Amino acid sequence: MFFGRRWDQAGKVDEILGALRVGTDLVPVEHVAESVARFGDRYVGRVYTDHEVSCCQGTPSVMAAGLAARFAAKEATIKVLRPTGHQPDWRSIEIRRDPAGWCTLNLTDEAARMAREQGINNMAVSLTHEAGMAAAVVVAVCDGEKER
Amino acid sequence: METEIREILTEHARLPVEVASLDDDADLYQAGMTSHASVSVMLALEDAFDIEFPETMLRKSTFESVSAISTALTSLVGAPAE
Numbered sequence: 001m002f003f004g005r006r007w008d009q010a011g012k013v014d015e016i017l018g019a020l021r022v023g024t025d026l027v028p029v030e031h032v033a034e035s036v037a038r039f040g041d042r043y044v045g046r047v048y049t050d051h052e053v054s055c056c057q058g059t060p061s062v063m064a065a066g067l068a069a070r071f072a073a074k075e076a077t078i079k080v081l082r083p084t085g086h087q088p089d090w091r092s093i094e095i096r097r098d099p100a101g102w103c104t105l106n107l108t109d110e111a112a113r114m115a116r117e118q119g120i121n122n123m124a125v126s127l128t129h130e131a132g133m134a135a136a137v138v139v140a141v142c143d144g145e146k147e148r
Numbered sequence: 149m150e151t152e153i154r155e156i157l158t159e160h161a162r163l164p165v166e167v168a169s170l171d172d173d174a175d176l177y178q179a180g181m182t183s184h185a186s187v188s189v190m191l192a193l194e195d196a197f198d199i200e201f202p203e204t205m206l207r208k209s210t211f212e213s214v215s216a217i218s219t220a221l222t223s224l225v226g227a228p229a230e
Binding site: 025027031032034035038039042043046047071075078085086087089090 | 162182183184185187188191192194203204206207208209
């Protein structure tokens, strides 16, 4: 068990830190609301998957807050994936909501390939929004030999 | 074309500085453009020039400066008229 190791074992901490990546991002909900109002389905369809949109139904402000949190999670994931050239399609980074309430990441296509090539074999995401801001944190566990 | 690009950047890039104060080669991300703002810029460019950016052009570098955007648009709409 990766996280079951004792943290006081010399060398293990460095090993664990070397195999972790963290990404975070912050998005003003108002910016997303304005993009939805200005570009409508073109904006939503270019950035979010059907599942993500279905999870953000409600009043315009509720929808904008949900989408903003998901955009923050996508950007946080990109920071973890560290693309050097081509940026993956926003929709290839999908935030899945478990019926019990928590969220997970589902990578497809280019994003999945980048993760695979870099030895990223486990990711976790947390979303939040409050006072007009949405934020997300993504943590990834990497194969240390592929860490760059 | 650069004039229209600058108008779109003024409206959608949410830069903390005046777009007019930036050189054509100035890095828009370093100037404060976020990834989310770059999506709005992309959609506004598509509206203004009646084009659609293909997935292969969805790189940060495509939108990193007025010059880079101009180069991308030229490749999609053809060379500007003299």
